[in-house]
Amino acid sequence: MRPAGGPGRRGRRWRRRPAATHHALGRSRGGLTTKIHLACDGRGRPLAVLLTPGQRHDSICARPLLERIRVPRTGQGRPRCRPDQVVADKAYSSRGFRAYLWRRGIAHTIPEKSDQQRHRYNRGRQGGRPPVVDRRSYRQRNIVERYFNRLKGFHGIATRYEKTAASYEAAVTLASFLLWARSV
Numbered sequence: 001m002r003p004a005g006g007p008g009r010r011g012r013r014w015r016r017r018p019a020a021t022h023h024a025l026g027r028s029r030g031g032l033t034t035k036i037h038l039a040c041d042g043r044g045r046p047l048a049v050l051l052t053p054g055q056r057h058d059s060i061c062a063r064p065l066l067e068r069i070r071v072p073r074t075g076q077g078r079p080r081c082r083p084d085q086v087v088a089d090k091a092y093s094s095r096g097f098r099a100y101l102w103r104r105g106i107a108h109t110i111p112e113k114s115d116q117q118r119h120r121y122n123r124g125r126q127g128g129r130p131p132v133v134d135r136r137s138y139r140q141r142n143i144v145e146r147y148f149n150r151l152k153g154f155h156g157i158a159t160r161y162e163k164t165a166a167s168y169e170a171a172v173t174l175a176s177f178l179l180w181a182r183s184v
Contacts, residue, residue, distance in 0.1 A: 007021055018049070023164055024051040024052060024165035026052075026053025026054040026055040026170075027055055028054030028055050030054070034050060034053065034165075034168065035053070036050075036148070036151075037058070037065045038050075038065075038144060039066065039069055040143065040144055040147055042140065043183070044143045045082075045183060046070045048065055048070075049172055050064060050068060058120065059091065059093065061172075062088070062094075066086070069081055069082075069083065073160055082106060083106060084107065085109065086108040087108070087109045087138060088108070088109075088142050089110075090110070090111050090112070093116060097110075097132065109134050109138050112130060112131055117130070151175055157171060
């Protein structure tokens with residue numbers, strides 16, 4: 001708290017400082033939760049982490065997550081920001097995200113949700129072609145799931161002891177660094 005007027009003024013009024021608006025906590029079916037969105041390479045090493053409230057849909061967070069990827073080059077040059085391929089589950093399936101990946105020239109393997117299939121079939125010829133899903137490359141998605149299992153091995157990450165989103169993201173980043181160091 002801080003006084004509203006200067007030191008020589010009478011009748012000081014106290015104002016509250018605005019609370020932090022983004023703690024990445026949100027209501028979902030399990031109560032107050034936080035979602036961890038993760039982009040990792042083919043060996044299960046994290047490239048980008050994004051925290052969102054529990055009720056936030058995954059497809060909204062896909063674009064900001066991809067924009068956080070920065071892989072430094074061994075020589076000179078800008079860091080690499082565009083992955084070769086994106087493999088994601090049905091939660092990241094949306095027409096807008098697929099168009100974004102197509103514009104950037106990124107190959108993707110994202111299965112279509114059943115309601116999206118139904119809407120496409122109901123539109124007939126205007127519904128377009130179904131997206132091609134390579135089952136062999138989709139099996140590689142388990143690398144991310146296994147990484148989440150290793151990440152949840154850290155008790156503080158699994159239970160979220162930290163109050164603010166910044167400190168929780170720092171804990172996730174530190175745990176990711178430790179897991180990366182163990183894999184080398």
